[in-house]
Amino acid sequence: xxxxxxxxxxxxxxxxxxxxxxxxxxxxxxxxxxxxxxxxxxxxxxxxxxxxxxxxxxxxxxxxxxxxxxxxxxxxxxxxxxxxxxxxxxxxxxxxxxxxxxxxxxxxxxxxxxx
Numbered sequence: 001x002x003x004x005x006x007x008x009x010x011x012x013x014x015x016x017x018x019x020x021x022x023x024x025x026x027x028x029x030x031x032x033x034x035x036x037x038x039x040x041x042x043x044x045x046x047x048x049x050x051x052x053x054x055x056x057x058x059x060x061x062x063x064x065x066x067x068x069x070x071x072x073x074x075x076x077x078x079x080x081x082x083x084x085x086x087x088x089x090x091x092x093x094x095x096x097x098x099x100x101x102x103x104x105x106x107x108x109x110x111x112x113x114x115x
Contacts, residue, residue, distance in 0.1 A: 001111065001114035001115065003025055003028070003029060003115070006032075006111045006112075006114070006115060007071075009107070009111050010072060010074065010107060010108055010111055011072070011073045011074040012070075012071045012072060012073065013071040013073050014071065016071060017070065017071025020069070020071075028070075028071075029115060031070060032070060032112060032115065033112060033115060035066070035070060035072075035108065035109075035112060036109055036112065038063075038066050040059050040062040040063040040066055041059075041063055041101075041105050043055065043058075043059035043062070044056065044059035044060055044063055044098070044101065045102075046059075047059050048094065048095075048098050053086050053091055053094070056082065056086050056094060056098075057083055057086040057087060060079045060080075060082040060083045060086070060101070061079070061083050063075070063079045063101070064076050064079035064080050064083060067079060072104070072108060074104050075101065075104040075105065075108060078097065078100040078101045078104055079101055081097050081100075082094065082097040082098060082101055085097055
């Protein structure tokens, strides 16, 4: 699968992201391939499992930043919604929001395997 196809599949902001990576597709691909090693999703899973809302906020915020830097717009938006819900004290929505983040993360990992 090429980068354009992955961008469409994942909702990747290819134009903006490439601009941040100096126009280098190779550099972007290199960083995308490092995404599975980022520990913020694992930290988010642990915090959700433990009901640690401060941990959920922190890990989701970190994941949002990683997603934003890589142009992974859907993951960024869903992570941001999770952060906002926790900050507003709307913790009853955390499971559904986390499910969206988990789905985005799985789709990204699946697509990256094909790069």
